[in-house]
Amino acid sequence: MVKKNACIFISGMGSNLRNLILRSRDYSFPIKIKLIVCNNKNALGIVYAKKNSIPYLIIDTKIRNYEYQLLHILKKNKISLICLAGYMKILSKRFIGKFGNKIVNIHPSLLPKFKGLNTFSRVLKSQEIKTGCTVHYVSEKLDSGKIISQKGFYINNSDNEKSLKEKTQKLEYKIYPEAIIKIFRYG
Ligand code: GRF
Numbered sequence: 001m002v003k004k005n006a007c008i009f010i011s012g013m014g015s016n017l018r019n020l021i022l023r024s025r026d027y028s029f030p031i032k033i034k035l036i037v038c039n040n041k042n043a044l045g046i047v048y049a050k051k052n053s054i055p056y057l058i059i060d061t062k063i064r065n066y067e068y069q070l071l072h073i074l075k076k077n078k079i080s081l082i083c084l085a086g087y088m089k090i091l092s093k094r095f096i097g098k099f100g101n102k103i104v105n106i107h108p109s110l111l112p113k114f115k116g117l118n119t120f121s122r123v124l125k126s127q128e129i130k131t132g133c134t135v136h137y138v139s140e141k142l143d144s145g146k147i148i149s150q151k152g153f154y155i156n157n158s159d160n161e162k163s164l165k166e167k168t169q170k171l172e173y174k175i176y177p178e179a180i181i182k183i184f185r186y187g
Helices: 015-022 046-051 066-076 093-099 119-125 163-186
Strands: 004-010 031-038 056-058 081-084 104-105 131-135 147-154
Touching: 004 015, 004 104, 015 031, 015 046, 015 066, 015 163, 031 066, 031 081, 066 081, 066 093, 104 119, 104 163, 119 131, 119 163, 131 163, 147 163
Parallel strands: 004 031, 004 081, 031 056, 081 104
Antiparallel strands: 104 131, 131 147
């Protein structure tokens, strides 16, 4: 199988990155992780890039035009898909426009509910009966692009932010790879 080159953007722990690295080792998984981009030099997730000898780039988003340089690097690496995995910086309209609909993100809620940050505390406060996670295309509006995959679970009385995060992330490790397969199978 000819794999497409992908780039994963992270800012923190990188557990989704770790999972995608493992999955991308499968012969039939459609992407090869060619590059990892990180906007935080202290991100723990960088360890997975090092351990797996995947090239990584620490970017300084304070530099004017950093996205311009980034686009150039992505082009040079023939990147067909960008997967945001806990990337905490908003991409500009221009960047999104230039990269077309080839950027996807994973969000820890059942979108369109609970866009933005602090999802678990907001889910608990609003006494939802269900929550989950969503993989979606990135559009100019935050957490609003077309949904690719979504999975949910019922919330227990004993759940708290920590348990919701654990349960959500467990589902994330399932749906992110599934969504990537879906993208390349059905476009
Ligand atoms: C994930 O839970 C994802 O939903 C959100 O950020 C978190 C990143 O976690 N966008 P990790 O860095 O993959 O562990």
